[in-house]
Amino acid sequence: MTPTAVPSTVHDGEQDLDLTSSAIDHKLAENGQSNGTSTTNVQELDASKLTYTFTEKPGDVPPLGVDSIDGVTVCTDHMITAAWSAKSGWKTPELKPYGPISLMPTASVLHYATECFEGLKAYRGYDGKLRLFRPNCNAERLLMSATRISLPGFSSGEVEKLILALMAVDGPKWLPRDRPGSFLYLRPTVIGTQAQLGVQAPSEALLYIIATFMPVLHSPAGGMKLHTSPDDMVRAWVGGFGYAKVGANYGPSLLATKEARARGFGQILWLYGNEGYCTEAGASNFFVVWKTKEGKTEIVTAPIDDRLILNGVTRRSLLQIARERLEGEIDVVERKYTIQEVMDANAEGRLLESFAAGTAFFVCPVSLIHHRGQDIQIPMGKAGDGGPYSLKIKGWLQDIMYGNVDHPWGVVVQEEQ
Structure with missing residues (x-):
């Protein structure tokens, strides 16, 4: 049998490196x-x-x-x-x-x-x-x-x-x-x-x-409390399948999640690598809002270009709507960032709010992160139900979902009578 020829535009070495993608x-x-x-x-x-x-x-x-x-x-x-x-x-x-x-x-x-x-x-x-x-x-x-x-x-x-x-x-x-x-x-x-x-x-x-049917999960009393992942467990890894929504992503994470809940926490904040990069909160995308040392306000979340995390529909929607409606007021940033950066921002009074986002939890405020014996207390706004930016973005998306505004993202079902 004659082997299939490799296209001339692809070098053998390159093909070896990106076989899966x-x-x-x-x-x-x-x-x-x-x-x-x-x-x-x-x-x-x-x-x-x-x-x-x-x-x-x-x-x-x-x-x-x-x-x-x-x-x-x-x-x-x-x-x-x-x-x-x-x-x-x-x-x-x-x-x-x-x-x-x-x-x-x-x-x-x-x-x-x-x-x-x-x-x-x-x-x-x-x-x-x-x-x-x-x-x-x-x-x-x-x-x-x-x-x-x-x-x-x-x-x-x-x-x-x-x-x-x-x-x-x-x-x-x-x-x-x-x-x-x-x-x-x-x-x-x-x-x-x-x-x-x-x-x-x-x-x-x-x-x-x-x-x-599913319970409403986006408004837990006092906000969501997260426990960072243990050193001996990761949910996803570069080169794996964290970016795909497959069942194999979820079962292995349940043991740590059950233990975290037994300690009074709602979900695991999954860290990656020796650097402790923040990736996902449970099965949701994770966000922080902080002031940079230069005084700029940022919404920061992990990137998707390394195929480590899931490209959530809620994630991409809130990033897009924030960029459109908060332009000039806040920078929307997708980059790698560590739990140490979050702790430093908290210690310096620069950490403004945090939230998780996904279909199940929608936009859910995070009030606390427990990391290696230390509690990071996160502001929850004057009413205690979330920070101003997360509530604003949440409201914009809800308006689309429930028909308070007409928007191409809201697809109307032609119901049988």
Whole structure:
């Protein structure tokens, strides 16, 4: 067999150094951003072919504030599934009653962590409309995560259409118009289902989308308290997969998180390297607001160019809106910074506020960081519910999500009547 030639524009040494990132880029170019058409007999994911089978046993909408019953997350009546095989491509997607899925004990996902997912919310606006917040970003990231762990590609636009289709059916009942300001949590997931042991890319997979209830997490009494990560544990590392939303990022972090909560802290502030770089708070992006020694006010967060952390949709949105609306007032900075810098700013009276940001925790103020026996007390504003910049940015994003303002990021769902 004649080996595939290396393109003349790529030097052998360069290819050796960026093997993983090159493979991801090539796969995305091949199958991720297509328009849904195919020149072969392998079928593309096609939301226009979605079939509907409605439940005969509809569930009850829980009271406000109830998100689980007997430890089981409350889900809506329906889910969407689409199976894939390397031989024939994507099968017809189905909207059907929510319920168990069938897997063989040798399924790839159960042994080799071939699983990725997304998290986004549907919001019942104060204007009565149902919205999603930038669902295209979640669909695109799902594709990137799937590609990173050798799961099948798809058009991200088709996944977005399927998310909208599920909300069009279940949204009217489970987010009724008499509950403005409420939300559902959506979980699109892709898993490897091939029933064969062996470390290999699965030749069968399943995409499914569910909608669930989730508690409000962004306003803990007294603010979120963080405990820095121990020296013998890291959540993600350069060259790994911290930038992809895969299940393997989360399970190994639970031990330290459980211990931190037993000590009275809400999440782990994950530090990286001997320098102690600040990366993420739990599974959320982490931010500080401080004055530089030169007197400039900055919002600072870790960068994404080294692929160490997740490029959160909330993260990119708040950075963009801060740059647009706070220009000239505050500098928005993405760079590596250490826990020692945070401690120095605190000791010198330059630390103004801190917050975590993500879909689950939204924009959540941080009131304390415990690091190696020392407590860093962080201002929480006059009302004690967060600093002025975090509250301002949080309000701007909420206005978009709940329809107080019209904005392209708020995608209106055309609900079934």
